[in-house]
Amino acid sequence: MSGCSSLNVSSNPVPLHGSVTTDIKADIEVGEKITGKSSATKILFFTMSDDSEYADGMTYGNGGGSGLGLGGLDPVSAVKSSAAYNAIKTSGADVIEAPRYIAKKNDYLVYGTIDVTVEGYKGTIRSVE
Template sequence: MTGCSSLNTSAPSLPLTGAVQSDVKADIEVGEKITGKASVTQLFGLLTLGDSKKYADGVAYGVGSTGGALPLPIGGASLVEKVKSSAAYNAVTESGADVIVAPRYTVEQNGYGFFGTIDVTVEGYKGTIKSIK
Protein backbone atom coordinates (compact mmCIF):
# COMPACT_ATOMS: atom_id res chain seq x y z
CA MET A 1 0.00 0.00 0.00
CA THR A 2 1.10 3.54 -0.61
CA GLY A 3 0.02 6.69 1.12
CA CYS A 4 0.88 10.24 1.91
CA SER A 5 0.69 12.42 4.99
CA SER A 6 0.77 16.04 6.07
CA LEU A 7 1.52 17.66 9.44
CA ASN A 8 0.81 21.29 10.35
CA THR A 9 1.29 23.10 13.65
CA SER A 10 -0.09 26.61 13.92
CA ALA A 11 2.14 29.26 15.41
CA PRO A 12 0.67 32.73 15.72
CA SER A 13 3.09 35.46 14.68
CA LEU A 14 3.34 38.99 15.98
CA PRO A 15 2.66 41.80 15.43
CA LEU A 16 -1.00 41.29 14.75
CA THR A 17 -2.57 43.69 12.31
CA GLY A 18 -6.04 45.09 12.55
CA ALA A 19 -7.96 46.93 15.20
CA VAL A 20 -10.92 45.86 17.25
CA GLN A 21 -12.79 48.27 19.48
CA SER A 22 -15.46 47.40 21.96
CA ASP A 23 -17.03 48.94 25.01
CA VAL A 24 -17.23 45.47 26.53
CA LYS A 25 -14.53 44.69 29.07
CA ALA A 26 -13.87 41.12 30.12
CA ASP A 27 -11.80 40.08 33.11
CA ILE A 28 -10.29 36.72 32.16
CA GLU A 29 -8.19 34.69 34.56
CA VAL A 30 -5.55 32.66 32.73
CA GLY A 31 -4.87 29.25 34.26
CA GLU A 32 -3.02 26.06 33.52
CA LYS A 33 -2.27 24.56 30.12
CA ILE A 34 -5.13 22.61 28.53
CA THR A 35 -5.33 20.19 25.61
CA GLY A 36 -8.10 18.80 23.42
CA LYS A 37 -7.99 16.14 20.70
CA ALA A 38 -10.31 15.01 17.92
CA SER A 39 -9.95 12.76 14.89
CA VAL A 40 -11.90 11.38 11.96
CA THR A 41 -11.44 8.64 9.41
CA GLN A 42 -13.11 8.90 6.03
CA LEU A 43 -13.72 5.97 3.70
CA PHE A 44 -14.02 6.49 -0.06
CA GLY A 45 -14.41 10.25 0.49
CA LEU A 46 -18.00 9.69 1.63
CA LEU A 47 -18.36 7.82 4.92
CA THR A 48 -16.93 9.62 7.96
CA LEU A 49 -16.14 7.59 11.09
CA GLY A 50 -15.31 8.95 14.54
CA ASP A 51 -16.91 12.29 13.74
CA SER A 52 -17.93 14.09 16.93
CA LYS A 53 -21.37 15.62 17.20
CA LYS A 54 -20.20 18.42 19.54
CA TYR A 55 -18.33 21.51 18.35
CA ALA A 56 -17.16 24.88 19.68
CA ASP A 57 -18.87 27.75 17.85
CA GLY A 58 -17.21 31.10 17.35
CA VAL A 59 -13.72 29.69 16.89
CA ALA A 60 -11.90 31.56 14.09
CA TYR A 61 -9.02 29.72 12.48
CA GLY A 62 -7.96 32.35 9.95
CA VAL A 63 -7.00 32.10 6.30
CA GLY A 64 -4.60 29.32 5.42
CA SER A 65 -4.99 27.56 8.74
CA THR A 66 -5.27 24.17 7.10
CA GLY A 67 -1.54 24.31 6.44
CA GLY A 68 -1.49 23.39 2.78
CA ALA A 69 -3.79 20.42 3.02
CA LEU A 70 -2.98 17.50 0.80
CA PRO A 71 -5.28 16.82 -2.15
CA LEU A 72 -6.66 13.75 -0.39
CA PRO A 73 -10.15 12.34 -0.72
CA ILE A 74 -10.81 13.02 2.96
CA GLY A 75 -13.15 15.98 2.98
CA GLY A 76 -11.01 19.03 2.32
CA ALA A 77 -10.67 22.14 4.44
CA SER A 78 -14.23 22.15 5.78
CA LEU A 79 -13.69 18.76 7.42
CA VAL A 80 -10.38 19.95 8.92
CA GLU A 81 -12.14 23.01 10.38
CA LYS A 82 -14.86 20.75 11.78
CA VAL A 83 -12.26 18.53 13.52
CA LYS A 84 -10.49 21.64 14.88
CA SER A 85 -13.81 22.84 16.30
CA SER A 86 -14.38 19.45 17.91
CA ALA A 87 -10.89 19.50 19.47
CA ALA A 88 -11.56 23.01 20.84
CA TYR A 89 -14.88 21.81 22.31
CA ASN A 90 -13.12 18.88 23.99
CA ALA A 91 -10.42 21.15 25.47
CA VAL A 92 -12.96 23.60 26.89
CA THR A 93 -15.39 21.05 28.32
CA GLU A 94 -12.75 18.74 29.81
CA SER A 95 -10.98 21.63 31.56
CA GLY A 96 -14.04 23.69 32.54
CA ALA A 97 -12.63 26.71 30.67
CA ASP A 98 -14.70 29.51 29.19
CA VAL A 99 -12.14 30.23 26.45
CA ILE A 100 -8.82 28.87 25.19
CA VAL A 101 -6.12 31.51 25.56
CA ALA A 102 -3.41 31.42 22.83
CA PRO A 103 -4.65 28.23 21.14
CA ARG A 104 -2.20 26.29 18.99
CA TYR A 105 -3.52 23.62 16.61
CA THR A 106 -1.57 20.65 15.30
CA VAL A 107 -3.24 18.99 12.30
CA GLU A 108 -2.03 15.66 10.94
CA GLN A 109 -3.54 14.30 7.73
CA ASN A 110 -2.79 10.87 6.33
CA GLY A 111 -4.15 9.41 3.09
CA TYR A 112 -4.02 5.75 2.17
CA GLY A 113 -5.85 5.47 -1.15
CA PHE A 114 -9.46 4.64 -0.30
CA PHE A 115 -9.33 6.02 3.26
CA GLY A 116 -7.74 8.90 5.13
CA THR A 117 -7.45 10.27 8.64
CA ILE A 118 -7.34 13.73 10.19
CA ASP A 119 -6.03 14.08 13.76
CA VAL A 120 -6.13 17.47 15.52
CA THR A 121 -4.66 18.49 18.87
CA VAL A 122 -5.23 21.94 20.34
CA GLU A 123 -3.10 23.28 23.17
CA GLY A 124 -3.53 26.55 25.02
CA TYR A 125 -4.30 27.95 28.43
CA LYS A 126 -7.50 27.77 30.44
CA GLY A 127 -9.34 31.07 30.36
CA THR A 128 -12.05 31.70 32.95
CA ILE A 129 -14.24 34.77 32.59
CA LYS A 130 -14.48 36.49 35.99
CA SER A 131 -16.64 39.43 34.87
CA ILE A 132 -17.93 41.22 31.79
CA LYS A 133 -18.66 44.95 31.95
Protein backbone atom coordinates in the same frame (compact mmCIF):
# COMPACT_ATOMS: atom_id res chain seq x y z
CA MET B 1 -0.96 0.50 -1.64
CA SER B 2 0.63 3.88 -1.54
CA GLY B 3 -0.26 7.00 0.34
CA CYS B 4 0.97 10.22 1.74
CA SER B 5 1.12 11.86 5.11
CA SER B 6 1.20 15.50 6.16
CA LEU B 7 1.67 17.34 9.43
CA ASN B 8 0.62 20.93 10.15
CA VAL B 9 1.51 22.90 13.27
CA SER B 10 -0.09 26.33 13.57
CA SER B 11 1.27 29.33 15.37
CA ASN B 12 1.45 33.05 14.78
CA PRO B 13 5.08 33.86 13.88
CA VAL B 14 4.57 37.63 14.11
CA PRO B 15 2.10 39.66 16.14
CA LEU B 16 -1.07 40.68 14.36
CA HIS B 17 -2.04 44.33 14.62
CA GLY B 18 -5.64 45.41 14.45
CA SER B 19 -8.04 47.78 16.06
CA VAL B 20 -11.46 46.94 17.43
CA THR B 21 -13.49 49.43 19.41
CA THR B 22 -16.16 48.29 21.84
CA ASP B 23 -17.73 49.40 25.09
CA ILE B 24 -17.62 45.86 26.46
CA LYS B 25 -14.78 44.97 28.82
CA ALA B 26 -14.11 41.44 29.94
CA ASP B 27 -11.95 40.39 32.87
CA ILE B 28 -10.44 37.02 31.91
CA GLU B 29 -8.30 35.04 34.30
CA VAL B 30 -5.66 32.96 32.51
CA GLY B 31 -4.97 29.64 34.19
CA GLU B 32 -3.13 26.41 33.60
CA LYS B 33 -2.35 24.77 30.26
CA ILE B 34 -5.21 22.75 28.72
CA THR B 35 -5.35 20.23 25.88
CA GLY B 36 -8.06 18.74 23.68
CA LYS B 37 -7.92 16.03 21.04
CA SER B 38 -10.17 14.78 18.27
CA SER B 39 -9.87 12.49 15.26
CA ALA B 40 -11.82 11.42 12.21
CA THR B 41 -11.61 8.77 9.51
CA LYS B 42 -12.10 9.44 5.81
CA ILE B 43 -13.37 6.74 3.47
CA LEU B 44 -13.68 7.93 -0.13
CA PHE B 45 -15.58 11.23 0.13
CA PHE B 46 -17.12 10.61 3.55
CA THR B 47 -15.70 11.71 6.89
CA MET B 48 -16.70 9.94 10.08
CA SER B 49 -15.93 10.96 13.63
CA ASP B 50 -16.80 9.61 17.06
CA ASP B 51 -17.23 13.19 18.27
CA SER B 52 -20.61 14.84 17.85
CA GLU B 53 -20.04 18.12 19.72
CA TYR B 54 -18.20 21.14 18.32
CA ALA B 55 -17.16 24.61 19.48
CA ASP B 56 -19.40 27.12 17.66
CA GLY B 57 -18.31 30.51 16.40
CA MET B 58 -14.82 29.39 15.43
CA THR B 59 -13.51 29.31 11.89
CA TYR B 60 -10.33 27.66 10.70
CA GLY B 61 -9.09 28.45 7.21
CA ASN B 62 -11.83 28.23 4.59
CA GLY B 63 -14.45 26.28 6.53
CA GLY B 64 -17.01 26.78 9.24
CA GLY B 65 -16.64 25.74 12.81
CA SER B 66 -19.23 23.02 13.24
CA GLY B 67 -20.27 19.81 11.59
CA LEU B 68 -18.10 17.66 9.37
CA GLY B 69 -18.28 19.86 6.31
CA LEU B 70 -20.67 19.22 3.43
CA GLY B 71 -19.28 16.53 1.19
CA GLY B 72 -16.02 16.58 3.13
CA LEU B 73 -15.06 20.04 1.83
CA ASP B 74 -13.05 20.92 4.93
CA PRO B 75 -13.07 18.04 7.40
CA VAL B 76 -9.93 19.30 9.21
CA SER B 77 -11.85 22.39 10.39
CA ALA B 78 -14.52 20.22 11.95
CA VAL B 79 -11.92 18.10 13.77
CA LYS B 80 -10.22 21.30 15.06
CA SER B 81 -13.60 22.55 16.30
CA SER B 82 -14.24 19.28 18.09
CA ALA B 83 -10.76 19.33 19.68
CA ALA B 84 -11.43 22.88 20.92
CA TYR B 85 -14.78 21.78 22.37
CA ASN B 86 -13.11 18.85 24.15
CA ALA B 87 -10.44 21.15 25.68
CA ILE B 88 -13.06 23.62 26.92
CA LYS B 89 -15.43 20.92 28.22
CA THR B 90 -12.86 18.87 30.12
CA SER B 91 -11.13 21.89 31.70
CA GLY B 92 -14.21 23.95 32.53
CA ALA B 93 -12.76 26.93 30.63
CA ASP B 94 -14.81 29.69 29.04
CA VAL B 95 -12.24 30.34 26.31
CA ILE B 96 -8.88 28.95 25.14
CA GLU B 97 -6.14 31.57 25.40
CA ALA B 98 -3.30 31.40 22.83
CA PRO B 99 -4.54 28.17 21.17
CA ARG B 100 -2.06 26.15 19.10
CA TYR B 101 -3.38 23.41 16.81
CA ILE B 102 -1.40 20.41 15.62
CA ALA B 103 -3.13 18.59 12.76
CA LYS B 104 -1.85 15.32 11.33
CA LYS B 105 -3.47 14.01 8.17
CA ASN B 106 -2.71 10.60 6.63
CA ASP B 107 -4.18 9.95 3.19
CA TYR B 108 -4.12 6.54 1.49
CA LEU B 109 -6.06 6.84 -1.78
CA VAL B 110 -9.49 5.66 -0.51
CA TYR B 111 -8.84 5.80 3.23
CA GLY B 112 -7.39 8.43 5.55
CA THR B 113 -7.20 9.71 9.10
CA ILE B 114 -7.18 13.17 10.65
CA ASP B 115 -5.84 13.72 14.18
CA VAL B 116 -5.91 17.16 15.83
CA THR B 117 -4.56 18.30 19.19
CA VAL B 118 -5.14 21.80 20.57
CA GLU B 119 -3.05 23.25 23.39
CA GLY B 120 -3.57 26.59 25.11
CA TYR B 121 -4.36 28.13 28.44
CA LYS B 122 -7.59 28.02 30.40
CA GLY B 123 -9.43 31.32 30.20
CA THR B 124 -12.15 32.00 32.76
CA ILE B 125 -14.36 35.06 32.36
CA ARG B 126 -14.60 36.78 35.75
CA SER B 127 -16.78 39.70 34.69
CA VAL B 128 -18.15 41.50 31.64
CA GLU B 129 -18.94 45.21 31.77
